[in-house]
Amino acid sequence: MLNKRVIFVAGPTASGKSELALRLADVLAGGRAVIINADSMQMYRDLRIVTARPEQADEACVPHRLYGVLDADDPCSAARYRDLALPEVQSALDAGRLPIVAGGTGLYFRALTHGLSPVPDIPPDIRAAAQRLMRRIGNQKFHDALRSRDPVMADRLNPGDTQRCLRAFEVVEATGRSLADWQAMPNDGPVLRGDVSSLVLAPPREWLYDRCNRRFERMLDKGALDEIRALDAKGYAPDLPAMKALGVPELLRLVRGECSRDEAVTAAQTATRRYAKRQLTWFRHQMRDATVIDAVDPDERLVQAGRALPQ
Secondary structure (H helix, E strand, O other), rough: OOOEEEEEOOOOOOOOHHHHHHHHHHHHOOOEEEEEOOHHHEEEEEEEOOOOOOOOOHHOOOOEEEOOOEOOOOOOOOOHHHHHHHHHHHHHHHHOEEEEEEEEOOHHHHHHHHEEEOOOOOOOHHHHHEEEEEEEHHHHHHHHHHHHHHHHHHHHHOOOOOOHHHHHHHHHHHHHHOOOHHHOOOOOOOOOOOOOOEEEOOOOOHHHHHHHHHHHHHHHOOOOOHHHHHHHHHHOOOOOOOHHHHOHHHHHHHHOOOOHHHHHHHHHHHHHHHHHHHHHHHHHHHOOOOOOOOOOHHHHHHHHHHHOOOO
């Protein structure tokens, strides 16, 4: 489907992906670009502030797609993301614009370039039963239950990795086969083919961690608590991905009076730093052909990107 170039700008949370994407749109395409979201939580319209979505002024400068397009109770899988993103890429190309796919959800990038393992759809009753079981017995005992059914995946997953443990459990319950078996099968579905240039931001960890901390404090200054109060008032199920976005569980506890502001901030900053570390590891191992941008100065980042990208 692809006969012109596409640029990926990937990296951990708070690393500056949106800023670099905007500057590339200006330098490489003179503003004739389209920035397409590849961040799973920025898909949700309820979470503009707490997910650090691009500012409205930035969206006015360059068209942005797939930002804030779903309600928080409308989960987005990697397969659904691919089905939404591929037409946006093609539409940009057809309009003579440069598609820049920017975000931090590694599986979204992989879905676009490699497809997805052909796991059958999981019946809603099995998915709901797995979620109820986890809520009732807790993460560790749920992990033990997973081990009794699928020891291979249990060995790969930490009990605290709620979403992946749930996924492995529901797959073996629904299909009778380990998720590992499905993942070993050839991927399926449409993918991007052609000139894709990938950039991965990988700044020094101490710089990144400090940026994570400061960005969360800025979110609070911008009204994150009001955003979370509005989210809480909608009564969404706690197991929804949006309800587990970085900072959301901690701020929910704060607005419900279950912890102090300092406790919420510290916990959210810690969770964000740990997530950023996991993202760095994922991109390092899964996007090995990408050009690594390790500079922290915006101008130097642009220089590093320019050296890697075809003119």
